[in-house]
Amino acid sequence: MQTVAFHSYRGGVGKTLLSVNTAVQLAKFGKKVCLVDFDLRAPSLQSYITSESVFSLDQNDFVSFTEFLIGKGSPEEVINPTKLENFYVVVSDIEILQNKSQTRSKLTQHGEGRILAKLFEFIRYCNSQEFEFLIIDCMPGVTYRSLDALVVSDKIMIITRPVKSEITGLGLVISECYSKLDDTKFYAIMNQIETIQDLKNQPNQMDLKIAQDNLKGIASTLKNNNLEIDILHSFRRVPFVTERIYVLLEDPHPFTKEIQEFCQKLISL
Amino acid sequence: MTDQTDQPSNKLLQDILLELKKINTQLETIQLELQHETDRIEEQFPKLDIHSTPPSSLNILNIQEQRPGIFKTYKTIQKKDNWISATDVSQETGRSRGLESRYLNYLAENGFITKKRVRLSDEEKATAVVYKYIEVNE
Ligand SMILES: Nc1ncnc2c1ncn2[C@@H]1O[C@H](COP(=O)(O)OP(=O)(O)OP(=O)(O)O)[C@@H](O)[C@H]1O
Numbered sequence: 001m002q003t004v005a006f007h008s009y010r011g012g013v014g015k016t017l018l019s020v021n022t023a024v025q026l027a028k029f030g031k032k033v034c035l036v037d038f039d040l041r042a043p044s045l046q047s048y049i050t051s052e053s054v055f056s057l058d059q060n061d062f063v064s065f066t067e068f069l070i071g072k073g074s075p076e077e078v079i080n081p082t083k084l085e086n087f088y089v090v091v092s093d094i095e096i097l098q099n100k101s102q103t104r105s106k107l108t109q110h111g112e113g114r115i116l117a118k119l120f121e122f123i124r125y126c127n128s129q130e131f132e133f134l135i136i137d138c139m140p141g142v143t144y145r146s147l148d149a150l151v152v153s154d155k156i157m158i159i160t161r162p163v164k165s166e167i168t169g170l171g172l173v174i175s176e177c178y179s180k181l182d183d184t185k186f187y188a189i190m191n192q193i194e195t196i197q198d199l200k201n202q203p204n205q206m207d208l209k210i211a212q213d214n215l216k217g218i219a220s221t222l223k224n225n226n227l228e229i230d231i232l233h234s235f236r237r238v239p240f241v242t243e244r245i246y247v248l249l250e251d252p253h254p255f256t257k258e259i260q261e262f263c264q265k266l267i268s269l
Numbered sequence: 270m271t272d273q274t275d276q277p278s279n280k281l282l283q284d285i286l287l288e289l290k291k292i293n294t295q296l297e298t299i300q301l302e303l304q305h306e307t308d309r310i311e312e313q314f315p316k317l318d319i320h321s322t323p324p325s326s327l328n329i330l331n332i333q334e335q336r337p338g339i340f341k342t343y344k345t346i347q348k349k350d351n352w353i354s355a356t357d358v359s360q361e362t363g364r365s366r367g368l369e370s371r372y373l374n375y376l377a378e379n380g381f382i383t384k385k386r387v388r389l390s391d392e393e394k395a396t397a398v399v400y401k402y403i404e405v406n407e
């Protein structure tokens with residue numbers, strides 16, 4: 001089984017959109033996939049999943065992953081099979097955000113190491129169930145929880161957009177965090193790249209120059225460290241993309257083709 | 270002539286050798302019992318400590334900084350359901366048994382994994398050291 005984490009330095013770069021669509025597409029390619037919402041700060045997988053009728057999952061069907069992490073549920077209870085063959089989901093609870101959240105206080109009482117130990121227990125279980133891919137949607141930045149996800153993963157997809165603030169952050173997260181995870185494979189994914197067409201229509205020469213410099217900046221940040229991270233895929237900025245699972249649509253969406261190409265690369269890694 | 274004078278001393282030597290062998294067997298048994306007892310105690314006491322504070326991901330990054338390459342050993346143990354030996358780990362990682370053994374013991378000493386000695390079979394005295402992830406009690 002391959003454990004693949006989608007991580008980024010900054011928030012809002014596309015981890016959830018990309019990981020959800022990737023997981024579903026991998027299942028459609030016949031791989032047994034478990035997708036885990038491990039963004040305990042702002043869980044959002046549940047809304048993606050329940051709004052798709054193909055899965056026929058109800059809001060009340062779920063036992064939250066946080067229950068498992070605090071020792072209240074078994075791995076079996078939190079892994080939800082769906083109507084889509086080979087596709088299983090684990091969602092996290094919004095309750096953690098609420099003011100008097102019991103789960104949140106339990107999670108803190110539980111200690112940092114315990115959550116990591118539970119995460120490894122979960123991975124051993126998934127391994128025994130012959131999953132081929134365990135896809136983890138992470139919390140951004142460097143927190144205990146995002147580190148936990150990085151520590152347990154075999155492959156890490158680093159999502160970046162070609163903007164200035166992410167270049168510095170990327171350099172930091174590589175030197176302070178990724179480079180210490182020996183035996184883990186890192187791949188960069190550029191997201192929300194402007195197409196040449198879009199750039200041509202850009203009347204402002206200054207913006208065009210900045211956009212090009214940022215792309216170069218990302219590339220050199222990825223190369224100038226001991227990890228030498230390759231760019232596995234660049235996703236275009238698709239206009240009017242919302243929080244949907246495009247790969248489920250009957251009529252192929254431009255985004256679907258990109259996800260399919262990316263999945264082929266992921267499978268052959 | 271030498272044969273004749275040697276005879277009694279030969280006999281004596283053989284008796285001594287026999288006695289020594291018996292002592293040796295007894296010592297081996299004692300050593301084994303002691304080892305089992307030490308393992309039992311070791312298993313009980315660090316466990317209490319470990320159980321209250323299992324290592325966090327930051328602890329793991331720190332230990333990797335002290336012993337570059339140890340993260341791979343740690344992860345191999347974490348992903349296995351059962352007790353495994355340094356030889357098993359070295360087969361997984363493709364690194365030498367000696368290195369894995371050193372890393373495994375370092376991890377066990379620092380509360381990252383558990384370690385115990387097992388008898389290879391009921392009759393034989395041979396033992397092996399095996400390692401496993403730390404169970405977290407609820
Ligand atoms: N290639 C793209 N083209 C157009 N819009 C995109 C693209 N990728 C992501 N988006 C949009 O950007 C927004 C943020 O994406 P998403 O929620 O997946 O980011 P995230 O990294 O998971 O954020 P967070 O760190 O807050 O969890 C969403 O509205 C998403 O639809």
Ligand SMILES: [Mg+2]
Nearest residue numbers: 015016039044
């Ligand atoms: Mg997200």
